[in-house]
Amino acid sequence: MKATQGTTFRTLQNHLSEIVNKMSGLQVQSTTGKRITKPSDDPAAIGPVLHSRAQIRQTDRYMETLGVAGDKLALQDTFLTGVVDVLTEVRDDVVKSLNGTLSQSDLNTIADEISAFKDELMGTINTQVEGKYIFSGYMEDVCPFEENAAYDPLLYDPANSATWPVIYQANDNPITLETSPGEIIEVTATGCATFLGDSDNDGSVDAGGVNLFYVLSELETAIRANDVPTIEANLAALDDGMTQVIQTRSLIGINAQRVDTSKSQMEDIKLNYQQSLSRYEDADLVETLSELLEQETAFQAALEVTSRVANLSILNYL
Numbered sequence: 001m002k003a004t005q006g007t008t009f010r011t012l013q014n015h016l017s018e019i020v021n022k023m024s025g026l027q028v029q030s031t032t033g034k035r036i037t038k039p040s041d042d043p044a045a046i047g048p049v050l051h052s053r054a055q056i057r058q059t060d061r062y063m064e065t066l067g068v069a070g071d072k073l074a075l076q077d078t079f080l081t082g083v084v085d086v087l088t089e090v091r092d093d094v095v096k097s098l099n100g101t102l103s104q105s106d107l108n109t110i111a112d113e114i115s116a117f118k119d120e121l122m123g124t125i126n127t128q129v130e131g132k133y134i135f136s137g138y139m140e141d142v143c144p145f146e147e148n149a150a151y152d153p154l155l156y157d158p159a160n161s162a163t164w165p166v167i168y169q170a171n172d173n174p175i176t177l178e179t180s181p182g183e184i185i186e187v188t189a190t191g192c193a194t195f196l197g198d199s200d201n202d203g204s205v206d207a208g209g210v211n212l213f214y215v216l217s218e219l220e221t222a223i224r225a226n227d228v229p230t231i232e233a234n235l236a237a238l239d240d241g242m243t244q245v246i247q248t249r250s251l252i253g254i255n256a257q258r259v260d261t262s263k264s265q266m267e268d269i270k271l272n273y274q275q276s277l278s279r280y281e282d283a284d285l286v287e288t289l290s291e292l293l294e295q296e297t298a299f300q301a302a303l304e305v306t307s308r309v310a311n312l313s314i315l316n317y318l
Contacts (some may be wrong), residue, residue, distance in 0.1 A: 005052050022026065038053070059270040062180055066263045071179045072187040073256040078133060080249040082124050087242045090117045096234050097223045104226070111223040118216045122147070122166070125191055136170035136190035144170040144191040153221065156214060161203035162195075166213040168192045172317035173202035179262045193250045197241075210241035 011263060096102075097110045125135050125145060132140040151165040170195065174186040193199035197209020205211050215237045222230035 001263075004182075015171055045184060049277060052273045054268055054275070055273045059266050059273065062178075063263065063266050063270070066179050066266065069179055070186045070256065070259045070263070072134075072175070073252055073259060076189055077249060077252050077256065078250065079124055079127060079134060080194075080245060083121060083195075083245055084242065084249070086121050087119050087212075087238065087245065090114055090219070091235070091238055091242070093117075094219055094223070094231060094238065096237075097231060098228065099187060105166055107223050110252045111220045114220045114223065118213065119217070121212070123197060133170070133236060134188065135194065137173045137188065138175060139170040142170045142174075144168060145195070151217075153217060158205040158211065159203075159212075161198070164196070164211060164214060165217045166196070168196055168198070168201065172199065179259060180266065183258075183262060185262075186190070186251075187255065187257055188247045189252060191272065194245055197244060208240075210237055210244050212238075212241040212244075217242055233252050 009059075029159070093110050093113050097107060122145060126143055127134060131146050131159045131247050133142065133144055134140075136142050145166050145167055145257040148162075148165055148167050151163070153165075155163050156165075157163045168191055170191065172190050174190050175188040176186050179185050190199075192201040193209075193215070196211050198211075199209070215234050218234045219231065219238065221227075222234060
């Protein structure tokens with residue numbers, strides 16, 4: 001079969017078009033640094049690329065959640081530290097009140113200080129951060145503690161919250177967050193368990209639990225009356241109440257450590273998927289630029305050949 005000049009010219013044009021397409025693709029690779037910009041660039045690699053991207057997005061979501069969890073835990077630890085400090089000062093005052101040489105005026109002053117500490121404690125655990133109460137469990141829009149206007153120390157019943165000096169108005173469900181697949185962490189402590197000794201919020205102090213506000217109220221009254229046996233009994237209860245708060249703080253610390261560990265693991269997982277994505281997706285710039293130079297040389301050669309063919313006519317053979 002004899003090839004005509006038109007056929008030869010069309011063949012050269014197709015070849016030029018192929019070279020231009022290759023050059024265009026290589027230019028995009030050198031500019032973006034990506035070997036794959038569309039599925040047709042490497043169909044076999046699209047599956048791993050999409051999987052790696054999905055895993056990176058999921059890891060980013062978990063890392064964002066871990067950041068929120070860490071912030072909440074750090075916030076609660078700060079306030080619980082403040083509570084322990086307040087209770088420590090109360091204890092120092094109570095021990096001071098047991099000094100038999102104090103006058104009634106001195107005892108009244110100490111009782112007034114305990115009353116002030118009780119108010120400070122109330123303010124601390126009713127604190128809002130960004131419009132949310134931090135010791136209300138899921139009911140973050142509800143002020144957790146309210147003074148009981150009907151409180152009568154003679155009617156106090158640890159099994160009936162209606163008789164307590166302070167009433168808890170929120171719930172006993174701590175906020176939990178999923179910080180990694182299947183990993184659920186409590187990021188808040190509920191006020192009913194920490195400060196009233198009522199972990200299930202059923203209106204009854206748990207066995208071994210301490211209602212701190214009752215203890216503080218009793219201490220204030222006993223110190224004014226210089227009732228040493230009652231002071232000593234409630235001093236022991238205060239120590240148990242401090243332990244109750246410290247245990248909650250310890251759990252917060254343990255969960256904060258779990259968050260830090262999960263964050264480190266998520267960073268490693270993300271790095272692994274980024275490396276996997278890079279293997280499939282990223283272009284070797286040295287190789288890409290070298291190939292681009294080769295294609296440019298081939299393009300110039302093809303242009304020259306095409307130019308010569310285009311200028312041929314029958315007169316060249318006469």
